[in-house]
Amino acid sequence: MKLSVIGCGYLGAVHAAAMASLGHTVVGIDVDQEKIDKLSAGQTPFFEPGLDEILQAGIDSGRLSFSTDYASLADAEVHFIGVGTPQRRDGQGADMTYVDAATNGILSYAKPGSLIAGKSTVPVGTAARLSELAAAKGVRLAWNPEFLREGFAVKDTVDPDRLVYGVADATRDEDVATLDAVYASILERGTPRLVTNQATAELVKVAANSFLATKISFINAMAEISEVAGADVTQLADAIGHDVRIGRKFLNAGVGFGGGCLPKDIRAFAARAEELGKGESVAFLKQVDEINLRRRQHVVDRVVDSFDGQVFGHRVAVLGLAFKPDSDDIRDSPALDVAVRLKGLGAEVVSFDPEAMDNARRLHPQLAYADSLEHALEGAEAVVVVTEWKQFRELDPVATAAKVARPIVFDGRNILDPVAWKAAGWTYTGMGR
Template identity: 45%
Template sequence: MKIAMVGSGYVGLVSGACFADFGHDVVCIDKDQSKIDALHAGVMPIYEPGLDALVESNVRAGRLSFTTDLAAGIAGAAAIFIAVGTPSRRGDGHADLSFVHAVAKEVGEHLANDAVIVTKSTVPVGTGDEVERIIAASGTAHRFAVVSNPEFLREGAAIGDFKRPDRIVIGAEDEFGREIMREVYRPLFLNESPILFTSRRSSELIKYAANAFLATKITFINEMADLCEKVGADVQDVSRGIGMDGRIGSKFLHAGPGYGGSCFPKDTLALLKTAEDYDSPVRIVEAVVKTNDSRKRAMGRKVIEALGGSDAARGRKVALLGLTFKPNTDDMRDSPAIAIAQTLADAGVSVAAYDPEGMEQARPIMPEVAMCDSPYAAIEGADAIAIVTEWDAFRALDLGRVKELAKAPVLVDLRNIYQPDDVRAAGFTYHSIGRA
């Protein structure tokens, strides 16, 4: 089957490469000529483990290609995926659907055969209806169906998530759409991956509801961590204790500096706006968004307290280890490190940082931070070290060398990747999350 993937960003490129690896003939389409040129040269626009090798092997096999020509790219495609960005719209928090609508219009104008148009982008409820209206208004004579097929890819583990999914959600209104989507996902269907067929609107809401629920779990355990510090409990014990309950589960119960990234912040905001539009408020999600925003600054203040408070912190140096919102990605969108660094800078603290993949993305949005070429370079002369992202490279630091390089042996572990007794035995003052 020929598949066209309109949009060659994170979702489009990973999905397109994986579909090609299943044996489909995939064309990835993007208006950004420089991105397409880079892909032709084997240069990935994002960091995702294993993606470069997956793309290279399928290009070499002739199953994956790239173009800026949408008309040529969709010609003969049985499934045309829309995988463009839906960022939060400035001013009101609604999802910006301008790219989705523009693609729908262009697809309608150039549709040369019967096809299913699939919204892979994360879109609010009712978007599929509008995409269908736009394509129909183009006057196309070809049969088409509009289907919702949300993505559930974790950055840093996207290829595995695509090939071994918890579930595949397909929102279709007719048998034509369902039939084509069964063929698209036939390799996974044969592997007994669960496929859930729903209405289109239910599918659109599933994506937002899933992300809002996970964001709620993160925010809940972070608030429990604050309570643990007050009452002398250990949040990691609490997390394990409640996570062993099959009704709750252990995932997303790791206390830290708050959630960030490309999905949770914008999707929770978009869900709030949809709820407002339909006069059906989601108070829990409102509280999650507010609490998560305030937590990031609170983590900056936690580092300041480790320096002895606001007066003592001025003129001191802090080393930030990790800038991306999570490990195994270069994504800086809404990363807690941004608010933490700004809070420190506002308090007169100088900040040096190291991240294995995120510094190029971080430089323009964190001009107050000095970027270093290794964790030890950032640590040199620091009055405190703060671990912000749990990269593997930070899990086994040479604590003896760290102590020699740092001006003061103060470690603020915002991801709880060290054992308190081990760090204190090495001569450090140790601060962590949700532990006495």
């Protein structure tokens, strides 16, 4: 099929390349000329495992192209909206500027009878509003939310755990048939497909993110209690995780969640609930957000305490800047936030991340960035692990002790073995341990 993808950021670039890898002819459209030039040359504007390969393969095959001109989508049968919905500057809600602009751009050139499939995370009610605009141009609209995990985005696109179609009742059969044709090879593998109305599809993504954020903040709240009670939150998580109603996944206490989705999505969801007169239904999300944010300061406080309340002038190695491993994304990153807060208190912060340092340097040039993990550790009076990269997880405590000035480590992700590190002479502090 002929497809267009509007927005070539994280979501859109991955979706465009993945759809081309499934055999479709795809044009990706974005207003950022520099981004389009990079993608057209086979260069990804961000780090995502596996994307380089399918991007170049799509370009080489002739099935994948990129443009800043909306006119290039005129022949497409399905138009995917994959633009960002950042938090508004004047409040907690989602900024719909880019979604609205993408919709208007599509409708200026789309042929009657084609389908717009929204993938962006939007406030419930958006699809109904945009459907009226589309109908006036003879274009159909459905909502097809994405469920990408950074670091696994390519796999999550070509081999998702489910597909959700939110369609208008009047065009249900036609819209479903069109999306089935797009995802035919995925459906042939037995991937679950759920057909809902538009409002349900819009709620699926924010509900999923809200549940995930709640689970993470719950175990971090338990970590706070565990520390003062003398318990070990990792053993607590293991014990309650055996309950099939709860499960062990995402019960890992640490410095909290970040990224471009969870924080802004739960805030936007709470704001939309307020607009609908049901703010009390998700009022708990404000506490989820508060628990998450105070974990960052908790790590900073523990580091400061190790210097008897004065961190000024002391060399601190911060290992990690991305909000999660296998990503260079620093949006709302707890790791970067910890580094910035320590620097603000006068610490001599030296940071290292395998992929995110260029992004961090552009945003926070005041920080010092090491060119290697060894350089970051050299002479450090405290080591703070805040992103769970494999190379941090696999650090040898004995060899690492020989590099630092003071063997004190703060395990912000509970990825190190406390017994081994203590045996090597380290003062070890975990989260809730």
